[in-house]
């Protein structure tokens with residue numbers, strides 16, 4: 001870490017981008033003392049001063065929705081049969097031939113009932129999607145907010161299939177239950193459209209995504225690389241997409257069963273790495289820990305050690321806490337007692353362990369901090385503001401507003 005810029009913030013992953021080929025990773029979480037620090041910080045409960053530049057909300061940050069019109073012919077449709085969509089902002093200046101794709105998150109649906117419910121939301125149908133979204137954080141076009149990517153071509157990809165762009169129509173029901181499982185087809189149609197509007201000419205490209213979109217990023221990373229020009233520099237960035245195959249507080253593998261259901265319902269195995277599927281149970285191949293072993297394209301991981309979503313759904317899912325013993329702690333770490341803290345620290349250790357081989361890889365990098373948050377690249381407050389997490393010899397803990 002000898003030549004880390006003192007102002008290295010989350011966007012400092014760009015250092016890694018520039019030092020092409022050189023491993024440049026940082027594990028910023030440093031154990032129990034860090035937690036104590038978080039607790040102290042949280043207990044002050046002060047509203048954080050927000051960077052005025054980061055919060056400036058001008059209408060020119062709004063980017064319109066484009067529906068994937070050619071999708072109908074290919075059957076690349078959302079859960080409800082509507083057209084999938086994306087938001088595109090053209091790059092300029094030195095960023096004209098650089099592309100940043102960002103796949104939005106939104107969990108998964110693992111049962112007929114939960115997929116049917118999703119059909120009447122923006123996560124299952126473009127009928128409910130906002131016609132304009134704000135591009136902030138890594139998607140911002142303001143150099144002050146996003147010095148490294150501001151002038152790149154930027155695409156926010158909307159998520160409407162419920163299986164991280166990995167569902168297959170062979171698994172649809174023929175009995176009147178109207179649910180389309182077209183995630184893989186959406187991914188392919190979308191990439192074709194983006195290639196047609198200029199991605200084919202990219203000199204550098206970064207596929208990124210948050211949460212379920214971070215998982216989609218990992219699933220499709222090598223395919224993305226293969227579809228781009230050979231001489232382009234192509235990398236992938238998964239933000240809060242490193243879901244762990246860990247037990248919940250009752251000792252049940254809730255997340256594992258959940259992924260098994262998603263795979264079975266939507267036929268996700270066909271989109272997973274063949275090498276992995278032939279060696280082990282498909283559910284394992286949906287966990288990033290396995291995906292990153294086989295991925296050839298350089299990957300950068302951004303993940304909090306105490307991922308808010310993972311604590312809510314993997315460590316302490318609702319069903320694991322009927323008595324409400326974790327009710328307060330899982331929402332706010334300062335209410336956790338020592339035995340609860342020990343479990344959360346154990347979860348952090350599992351993350352570090354799951355990443356130990358990845359750290360030996362020559363290409364790729366990671367930024368793991370001790371935030372109690374979920375997705376840090378697309379929000380101005382966590383991406384590049386005076387309160388963003390940063391590395392400066394030691395860690396500066398950041399607690400943001402949704403925590």
Ligand SMILES: *[C@@H]1O[C@H](CO)[C@@H](O)[C@H](O)[C@H]1NC(C)=O
Nearest residue numbers: 112172173174175176177178
């Ligand atoms: C269709 O088949 C699925 C899977 O066997 C079943 O769960 C569902 O209830 C069926 N739907 C109808 C409308 O019969």
Ligand SMILES: *[C@@H]1O[C@H](CO)[C@@H](O)[C@H](O)[C@H]1NC(C)=O
Nearest residue numbers: 069070192193194195196197
């Ligand atoms: C979409 O369809 C239009 C009209 O048929 C065609 O000109 C265009 O090339 C297609 N785009 C892609 C990405 O296939």
Ligand SMILES: *[C@@H]1O[C@H](CO)[C@@H](O)[C@H](O)[C@H]1NC(C)=O
Nearest residue numbers: 250251252253254257319320
């Ligand atoms: C979780 O574990 C408990 C205790 O071992 C068991 O009683 C319960 O049935 C399990 N729940 C699920 C959903 O597997």
